[in-house]
Amino acid sequence: MKLLRRVFTIAGVFLLATVAAIQFLPDRNFVNYVLPVLQVSAVALVFLSAEAIRKEEYMTMHDKNVLMNGFLIVILGASFFTASAFVHLSQTSWSGGEVHYHADYEVLIEENGSLERLNLIDPSEFCGREVEGGYMCNLNDRTGSTKFHEHNDNRIHLEGVFKKREHATLGAYFETFNGTLTSNQLVYPTVDGVVEISESTDSNKTLKVLVESGVADERSWKVIDNPSNYIVSPYKRGPNLDNIFIVWDSKPANYVKEQLRVNNGTYRGHGLVKAGEGF
Numbered sequence: 385m386k387l388l389r390r391v392f393t394i395a396g397v398f399l400l401a402t403v404a405a406i407q408f409l410p411d412r413n414f415v416n417y418v419l420p421v422l423q424v425s426a427v428a429l430v431f432l433s434a435e436a437i438r439k440e441e442y443m444t445m446h447d448k449n450v451l452m453n454g455f456l457i458v459i460l461g462a463s464f465f466t467a468s469a470f471v472h473l474s475q476t477s478w479s480g481g482e483v484h485y486h487a488d489y490e491v492l493i494e495e496n497g498s499l500e501r502l503n504l505i506d507p508s509e510f511c512g513r514e515v516e517g518g519y520m521c522n523l524n525d526r527t528g529s530t531k532f533h534e535h536n537d538n539r540i541h542l543e544g545v546f547k548k549r550e551h552a553t554l555g556a557y558f559e560t561f562n563g564t565l566t567s568n569q570l571v572y573p574t575v576d577g578v579v580e581i582s583e584s585t586d587s588n589k590t591l592k593v594l595v596e597s598g599v600a601d602e603r604s605w606k607v608i609d610n611p612s613n614y615i616v617s618p619y620k621r622g623p624n625l626d627n628i629f630i631v632w633d634s635k636p637a638n639y640v641k642e643q644l645r646v647n648n649g650t651y652r653g654h655g656l657v658k659a660g661e662g663f
Contacts, residue, residue: 390456398464402471410476413547414469425462432458479546479618487540487616487626491572493579494589494633499643504534505573510561528560540628542616554593554628555612566612567591570632581632588634594641596627607637 405414432454439447474481492499510527526533531544540557554565564571570581570591581591593611598604600623608614617626631640 387456390453391460394456394460395464398461398468402468405468405472406475413473414465415473418466418469421462421465425458428458429455473545473547477545477547478549478551482545483542483618484620485542485552485616485618486620487542487628488538489540489626489628489630490538491570491630492632493581494635499631499633501538502572502579503575504536504538505561506536506575507534509575510573528557532557532560540616549615550613552616552618553612554614554616557616558612565593565630567593567610570630589632590634591630591632592637592640594629594631594637594644599624605641 405412432451436443436451443451491502491504493502494500504527507525507527526535526541528534528541531542533541533543535541540554542552542557546552558565558571561573562571563573568583568591570579572579593608593614594605595608595614596603596605597617603623611630614628617624619625629640629644633640635643
């Protein structure tokens with residue numbers, strides 16, 4: 385009973401602390417402290433274990449209680465802090481917890497008078513490279529990070545907790561594979577090598593980003609002036625997904641837009657038709 389009482393006491397302290405942090409410290413990211421807390425806890429456990437072994441034959445009941453309380457505080461403290469940090473992040477984030485959103489996109493460049501689609505570097509090759517800033521790969525099935533990636537499907541996958549709505553941007557996605565996307569610069573690692581485009585690459589061509597977005601029958605096209613800050617629409621599957629076209633050619637945006645539309649106003653990828661379902 386004493387042990388249970390101690391456990392519930394520690395749990396109650398962390399529960400109250402979590403509620404208070406959600407209320408008064410919503411902008412603090414306690415997840416950043418999880419690893420240091422776990423590291424300190426590991427050191428403390430080693431110390432307590434060494435003390436228990438060293439004094440095993442001479443410990444009084446008081447000494448055993450002190451050690452037991454020490455183990456409880458370290459183990460439960462680290463566990464409850466970790467859980468509380470993620471609960472706080474979930475409750476104070478824009479996404480309200482884990483999400484899994486998608487957006488369809490294509491990078492098209494003009495070659496010999498026609499648009500050609502660039503294919504992002506394959507996940508297996510990407511995962512075998514030393515990518516500056518680090519990355520995470522799961523069975524070599526993604527290009528990018530756990531939070532922003534592509535599965536060789538011309539689809540942006542946004543997975544995880546988003547603290548702010550403004551974090552789900554095209555720029556953040558490109559950064560995960562050392563790419564760049566601005567109003568006048570494109571760096572895109574492809575299966576054939578890195579493609580780099582800027583204002584000085586070809587004065588007759590311009591970089592433009594067109595997006596078809598909206599819900600159901602209220603979808604519309606727009607040209608994005610600052611593509612790195614474009615926020616992907618929060619949908620997982622179906623016809624509401626953003627259709628994003630990054631185009632480098634000599635034609636005006638309106639002409640390109642008409643090339644990418646079909647008679648009923650929906651979009652069609654250049655040589656690629658996507659049903660809009662996500663996974």
